[in-house]
Amino acid sequence: MPGQKKQTIKERSITFFNLSFLPLIPNKYLEYSMSVSCKDLKSKKYFEPTKGFVESLLNIEFIDSCSNRAHCPFHEDRRDSFRIYVDGKDEIRFHCFGACNRDWDVYDLVMLKEKCSFPDAQVRFAKFLGIDILAR
Numbered sequence: 001m002p003g004q005k006k007q008t009i010k011e012r013s014i015t016f017f018n019l020s021f022l023p024l025i026p027n028k029y030l031e032y033s034m035s036v037s038c039k040d041l042k043s044k045k046y047f048e049p050t051k052g053f054v055e056s057l058l059n060i061e062f063i064d065s066c067s068n069r070a071h072c073p074f075h076e077d078r079r080d081s082f083r084i085y086v087d088g089k090d091e092i093r094f095h096c097f098g099a100c101n102r103d104w105d106v107y108d109l110v111m112l113k114e115k116c117s118f119p120d121a122q123v124r125f126a127k128f129l130g131i132d133i134l135a136r
């Protein structure tokens with residue numbers, strides 16, 4: 001029957017239309033823009049994942065009520081001299097008030113710990129956050 005055939009084609013095209021959209025876009029690209037750069041990943045909005053990343057990277061644990069202090073893994077630290085904090089540019093940074101008396105960002109810490117290059121450090125951290133592509 002000509003009428004029935006027309007109806008079938010219409011249904012198929014609707015199905016194709018629906019499938020051709022949403023499932024092709026991975027969720028992570030909806031949340032994190034494709035143009036994300038390694039600098040963007042230092043933003044304070046990644047504070048909690050960054051803290052978790054650095055805890056596992058350096059095998060430390062942030063303690064106390066503010067949960068921003070830890071024993072520094074780079075010197076013999078009897079006090080909790082190591083800090084995670086957000087600077088005036090809303091970037092996450094790390095500081096040792098003890099013997100190191102130094103300041104780092106997350107990539108500095110990866111390079112220091114893993115003895116890898118800056119590009120490798122970027123890839124490691126981005127992968128941890130579930131981001132495959134970094135903008136140049």
Ligand SMILES: [Zn+2]
Pocket residue numbers: 072073074075077081096097098099100101
């Ligand atoms: Zn230190």
